[in-house]
Amino acid sequence: MMNVKTALALACCFYIASCQNQPASNDNADTSAAATQPAATVPAASGPVFRKEGTLAFISKAKGDTISTIDIEIAESDDERARGLMDRRSMPENQGMLFIFQAPEEQSFWMKNTYISLDIIYVDENMEIVSVQKYATPLSEESLPSFKKAQYVVETVAGYVDKMKIQYGDKIAFKKD
Structure with missing residues (x-):
């Protein structure tokens, strides 16, 4: 919808x-x-149009309560994961993208053709945040590794992790629409 x-x-x-x-x-x-x-x-001035495909919550490791919730697009296929948020010119704070991989392994993302700065959040198979790359430089081809095995990756606008005080060990939970 x-x-x-x-x-x-x-x-x-x-x-x-x-x-x-x-x-x-x-x-x-x-x-x-x-x-x-x-x-x-x-084409829209802000790039491809956001398609809400689900909702994702960040959950505190300390209290188990919800820190924040965002609407998500989901990238599950190789083509969707390769495209990611490329060509987007803006994205509201309450939106993001969830990348789902078949199995946990070390991941590495880049910002090629991505015009907005992002926080890249790496999540393991237990839905626990294992690493974060904050304020990724737009259009950069620099590799931004997870350093640990991750099966999920969440991209939000840059600064979201700091603003919401999301930390290593916090968890995610998502629901597809």
């Missing part, structure tokens, strides 16, 4: 796209085939 912000962003894009092929006035309206062709799809 699409959230209201996403629906409005799509509506604006389609409206702008449809207006681009409209003549300036009706006085000299061109009725040729070229003038009546539909407008090309205009």
